[in-house]
Amino acid sequence: MSVTETEEVGAPDEGARTSAAVRDGLGVGIAVGMSGLAFGAAAVTAGLTVAQACVLSLLAFTGASQFALAGVIGGGGGLVAGSVGAVLLGGRNALYGMRLADTLRVRGWRRLLTAHAVIDETTAVATAQHGRSAARAGFYTTAISLYLVWNGTTLLGAAGAARLGDPEAIGLDVLGPAAFLALLWPRLTAGRSEVRIALAAATIALAATPLLPPGVPVMLAAVAALPALIRRTEPA
Amino acid sequence: MSVWVAVIATGLGCYALKLGGLVTPQRLLDDPRVRRFTELVPVALLTALIAVQALADGRTLEFDAARMAGLGAAVAALLLRAPFLVVLVVAAGVAAGLRLLGL
Numbered sequence: 001m002s003v004t005e006t007e008e009v010g011a012p013d014e015g016a017r018t019s020a021a022v023r024d025g026l027g028v029g030i031a032v033g034m035s036g037l038a039f040g041a042a043a044v045t046a047g048l049t050v051a052q053a054c055v056l057s058l059l060a061f062t063g064a065s066q067f068a069l070a071g072v073i074g075g076g077g078g079l080v081a082g083s084v085g086a087v088l089l090g091g092r093n094a095l096y097g098m099r100l101a102d103t104l105r106v107r108g109w110r111r112l113l114t115a116h117a118v119i120d121e122t123t124a125v126a127t128a129q130h131g132r133s134a135a136r137a138g139f140y141t142t143a144i145s146l147y148l149v150w151n152g153t154t155l156l157g158a159a160g161a162a163r164l165g166d167p168e169a170i171g172l173d174v175l176g177p178a179a180f181l182a183l184l185w186p187r188l189t190a191g192r193s194e195v196r197i198a199l200a201a202a203t204i205a206l207a208a209t210p211l212l213p214p215g216v217p218v219m220l221a222a223v224a225a226l227p228a229l230i231r232r233t234e235p236a
Numbered sequence: 237m238s239v240w241v242a243v244i245a246t247g248l249g250c251y252a253l254k255l256g257g258l259v260t261p262q263r264l265l266d267d268p269r270v271r272r273f274t275e276l277v278p279v280a281l282l283t284a285l286i287a288v289q290a291l292a293d294g295r296t297l298e299f300d301a302a303r304m305a306g307l308g309a310a311v312a313a314l315l316l317r318a319p320f321l322v323v324l325v326v327a328a329g330v331a332a333g334l335r336l337l338g339l
Contacts, residue, residue, distance in 0.1 A: 023320070024320055027320045027321050027324070031321070048239060049239075052239055052240065055243055055244070056243045058247075059243070059246075059247025059248070059250075060246050060250040060251075061250070064285075069242065069246050071294070079242040080242075082242060083242045083245045083246045086249075086250070087246060087249030090250040090254070091253055093250070093257060094254065094256045094257035095257060095274070095281065096257060096277075096278060096281075097256065097257020097259075098257045098258075098274045098277075099275065099277060099278055100258065101259075101260060101262065102265065104258070106258075111255075112255070114258065115251065115254045117254075118258060119254070120285060123278050123282075127278050169335055169336075170328065170332045171302075171306055171328030171329065171332035171335070173289075173300075173331070174303055174327045174330075175324055175327070177307055178310040178323060178324055178327035179324060180286050180289075181286055181307065181314070182323045183320075184282055184286075185314050193276075197280050198279055198283035200280075201279070201281070201284040202284055202287035205284035205287050205288050206287050209288060209295060209297055210296065212295075214292075214294055218284045218285050218288055220284075221280050222277055222280050223280075225279070225280040228272040228275075228276050229269050229272075229273045230269075
């Protein structure tokens with residue numbers, strides 16, 4: 001494996017970093033994957049069959065887009081508009097891919113397979129690690145555990161939709177934001193420009209929420225990072 | 237268009253976007269300013285996601301006291317340097333507990 005200049009060769013704590021990354025990845029994969037229960041239940045309630053809910057989780061594998069499509073189908077909206085909206089929601093994954101390309105450095109069929117896992121959770125875990133090998137370990141641990149749990153719980157949620165209680169009753173709706181917050185925490189407490197960007201992004205997204213279709217406000221919040229393009233290079 | 241077509245089209249479209257970012261030519265990303273931008277984009281997008289998941293329901297802003305208390309508990313746990321899983325359990329536990337009490 002090649003070693004980048006940001007990583008000391010044979011640093012004694014590299015093993016520790018990798019196991020921390022694997023722990024983070026498993027934590028996110030299992031905890032956030034549980035919200036597949038909520039998706040499965042929501043999809044079937046919206047009128048998708050169990051098979052359609054499962055195929056959507058297998059193929060799209062990006063929660064926000066899936067909830068959006070189910071929501072449009074449930075609300076009796078147009079399927080074309082619903083699909084386009086759901087795909088646009090996945091636009092942020094393209095930005096994540098640009099960030100992760102250099103970290104992952106995959107080619108050929110591995111890249112085709114890896115691409116499927118470029119989503120919020122894997123990006124959050126990978127970018128929270130120190131060093132490239134820990135970042136990669138975090139990415140793939142999250143990808144595999146989340147894919148297995150998300151698809152398994154989608155099936156359970158869809159098949160048991162009628163019997164499942166309210167997922168909010170056990171606090172499932174808090175798991176997603178709490179997990180992202182925990183992963184971002186070190187970066188938010190480290191740099192002042194990070195905090196500025198985070199506050200600006202949250203403000204933009206919330207201000208745009210009543211005005212734009214769900215999903216678009218989050219995408220729009222990327223403009224909070226634009227000053228980095230205009231300003232001359234800062235010390236990292 | 238049948239629901240099946242919508243499901244498969246959405247899946248393919250989402251995959252195309254994921255792959256698109258990953259295959260962006262590296263020389264485009266080599267400019268230090270573009271690099272800094274892509275470094276900061278996850279911070280912006282993930283914070284926006286936290287804000288929307290916490291405070292919005294579809295297109296309406298809402299303040300769910302139990303959910304916000306759960307997130308507040310997560311912040312407290314983070315300040316106390318609790319491990320990742322403890323943060324999640326505390327957050328979900330506080331929200332579920334308050335809802336059980338009828339909040």
